[in-house]
Amino acid sequence: MDKKLKVYIGLLVFILLGIVYIESIKPKEINWFPSYDAKHKIPYGTYVLHKQMPALFADKKIRDVYQSPYLFLKDSTNKGTYFFVDGKLNFGKEEFNELLNFVEKGNDVFIATNGIHIDTLNVKTKQLSTTAFEEKVYQKLVNKNLDTSEYHFDRDFSKAYFSKIDTLKTTVLGELLIKNEKDSVVSRKPNFIKTKFGKGTFYLHTFPQAFTNYNMLLDTNYNYVASVLSYLNVNNNNSSEVQKASSSINDTILWDAYYKTGKSGISSPMHYILSSKHLKWAYYMALIGVLFFVIFKGKRNQRFIPVITPLKNQTLAFTGTIANMYYEKSDHKNIATHKINYFLEYIRITHRLSTLKIDAIFYNKLASRSGNSLEKVEELFKNIDSIKAKNKISQEELIALNKAIEEFKA
Numbered sequence: 001m002d003k004k005l006k007v008y009i010g011l012l013v014f015i016l017l018g019i020v021y022i023e024s025i026k027p028k029e030i031n032w033f034p035s036y037d038a039k040h041k042i043p044y045g046t047y048v049l050h051k052q053m054p055a056l057f058a059d060k061k062i063r064d065v066y067q068s069p070y071l072f073l074k075d076s077t078n079k080g081t082y083f084f085v086d087g088k089l090n091f092g093k094e095e096f097n098e099l100l101n102f103v104e105k106g107n108d109v110f111i112a113t114n115g116i117h118i119d120t121l122n123v124k125t126k127q128l129s130t131t132a133f134e135e136k137v138y139q140k141l142v143n144k145n146l147d148t149s150e151y152h153f154d155r156d157f158s159k160a161y162f163s164k165i166d167t168l169k170t171t172v173l174g175e176l177l178i179k180n181e182k183d184s185v186v187s188r189k190p191n192f193i194k195t196k197f198g199k200g201t202f203y204l205h206t207f208p209q210a211f212t213n214y215n216m217l218l219d220t221n222y223n224y225v226a227s228v229l230s231y232l233n234v235n236n237n238n239s240s241e242v243q244k245a246s247s248s249i250n251d252t253i254l255w256d257a258y259y260k261t262g263k264s265g266i267s268s269p270m271h272y273i274l275s276s277k278h279l280k281w282a283y284y285m286a287l288i289g290v291l292f293f294v295i296f297k298g299k300r301n302q303r304f305i306p307v308i309t310p311l312k313n314q315t316l317a318f319t320g321t322i323a324n325m326y327y328e329k330s331d332h333k334n335i336a337t338h339k340i341n342y343f344l345e346y347i348r349i350t351h352r353l354s355t356l357k358i359d360a361i362f363y364n365k366l367a368s369r370s371g372n373s374l375e376k377v378e379e380l381f382k383n384i385d386s387i388k389a390k391n392k393i394s395q396e397e398l399i400a401l402n403k404a405i406e407e408f409k410a
Contacts, residue, residue, distance in 0.1 A: 016288060020281065028277075034087045036208060037260045038064070043214035046085060049225065052216075053253060056226060057233050061252045068258050070095040073102050080252030081108040081232050085211045086259050089113040096120070104198030110232060112205040115160035121195050122166040125206055128159040128189055134181040139191070139207060141174045141227050150177060151224040153207075153215060160206035161189030170195040173231065176207070192228065203231060332398040336387050339398075343384075343405050372408055380404050 031042040038050035053062045063080070065072050070092070072078060082102065089111060091099065100120060103109050115125040137159060138150040161176050174192025179185055191206040205228065215221045232253070273279045344355045351369040353362065358381060367374040383404060387393055 020285075023281070033261075034209075034212075035261055036086045036212065038255065038257060041213060044209065044212045046211055046213065048213045048216040049085075049211050050255065052222075053255070056229050057253055059251070060233070062255060063252055064255050064257045066257050068095065069102075069256075070098050072254075073098040078254070079105075079107055080254045081110060082254045082256065083232075084109070084111045084113070084256045084259060085208050086112075086256075087114050087208060087261050089116060089259055100197065103200035103202060106199035108201050108203065108232065110203040110205070112208040112211055114158040114208060115206055116204065118202075118204075121170075121197065121202060122164065123162060123170070123193075123195065123204065124164040125160045126163040128161050128176065128178065128187060130178050130180075130186050135186070136179045136183075138177040138179065139174065139210060139224055140177060141192070141224075142172060146230060147223055147227045149223070151210075151221045152219075153209060153221070154218070155209070155214070157207070157209050161191050162193055162204070162206065165190070165193060166195065169197075173203075174205070174228065194231065330395075332393050332395055333387070333391065336393055336398050336401055339402060339405065340384055340387070346409070370408065376408070380408055 032044060033042060034044040035042060036044065036046050038046050041047045050062075060080075065082075069082065082099070096118075099109055115127070117124050136152060137157075138152050140150045141148055159176060159178070162172075165172075171194050172190040172192070173194055174190070176187075176189045176191040177185055178187040193204050195202045195204070209215055210221070210225055210228070216225060273283050347353055347355055347366065351366060353365055353369070355362075363374060363377050363381070366372075367377045370377070383401060387397065387401060
């Protein structure tokens with residue numbers, strides 16, 4: 001290895017180590033992915049709310065549901081308040097029918113998502129837009145017996161509201177407020193409602209971000225979440241109006257862990273490795289190490305490989321030499337003897353016949369197995385016997401023998 005190559009390799013190693021060091025001290029970027037998963041501590045996960053659910057519902061059980069509602073509700077013994085929080089929820093027709101049957105029997109369903117159209121309940125949503133130059137968005141409840149403070153959410157989000165509701169069965173519980181730069185209300189729309197269905201109640205909310213880690217830890221916004229969830233906790237609230245919000249008292253909160261935009265799951269081993277900072281860099285360093293091993297090991301072991309010419313097949317040349325020798329000596333009888341011996345060997349191998357005893361039985365078997373006529377077989381062996389009995393034969397006799405044998409094989 002020359003000096004210049006060593007300098008280049010050293011420079012490459014220095015650069016790689018520098019990159020590793022910079023990456024290790026660089027502040028980790030905030031992951032704003034809206035996962036709504038209870039296991040995620042990122043801003044838009046629901047880890048904080050899930051941990052606080054036992055405190056918010058002291059007399060209720062919290063149960064995580066990892067199945068789709070269609071499968072879970074097939075078991076009629078599952079009862080309680082089904083709690084959904086996600087950015088997008090798209091229930092299938094059969095699946096939502098199961099939810100309707102579930103509520104009709106006296107259970108409750110809470111759904112927080114960025115807009116939902118439920119024709120069965122006569123509910124539709126739209127996105128709110130205003131002409132305010134610097135608008136601020138606030139959430140508040142309309143129940144005077146609860147906390148009616150206005151809570152600000154300082155991140156951009158989908159400003160969905162209920163554009164259509166069944167006023168005979170639906171009650172507005174909360175509103176979305178839009179204020180301009182002068183702090184004046186420019187728009188007020190319902191974003192939290194309850195609607196009766198059978199013996200139970202649907203609670204619908206268009207602001208799922210309110211239940212995320214970020215909002216729960218933002219100023220006093222957790223009070224807004226506690227007030228919203230108090231509608232589901234009729235056992236712990238003495239307000240007569242709140243108790244009227246539900247005709248059934250369910251002792252279990254069924255936390256949906258199935259419909260989650262970022263529900264946990266390892267799609268592949270490589271995805272698991274690259275999702276961890278330490279495993280990712282260990283993987284990269286291993287690749288770099290293998291690269292260096294290939295480079296240096298290849299240079300050390302590479303040697304000139306001589307070209308070895310394969311041996312020539314001398315069989316044809318040898319055969320030609322022997323044939324010429326017999327031909328020049330005019331030893332036709334010896335050639336005929338070899339020819340006859342090879343022919344007998346051919347019969348033993350090809351037709352599975354013994355040549356120790358050549359008689360009428362042998363002729364019949366050979367004729368039937370070779371496809372030649374009995375007369376032709378007898379004539380050929382009569383010629384062979386004639387040649388064997390002679391001390392010398394002519395060139396014409398040798399050629400005739402060879403022709404007869406080749407015709408027999410054809």
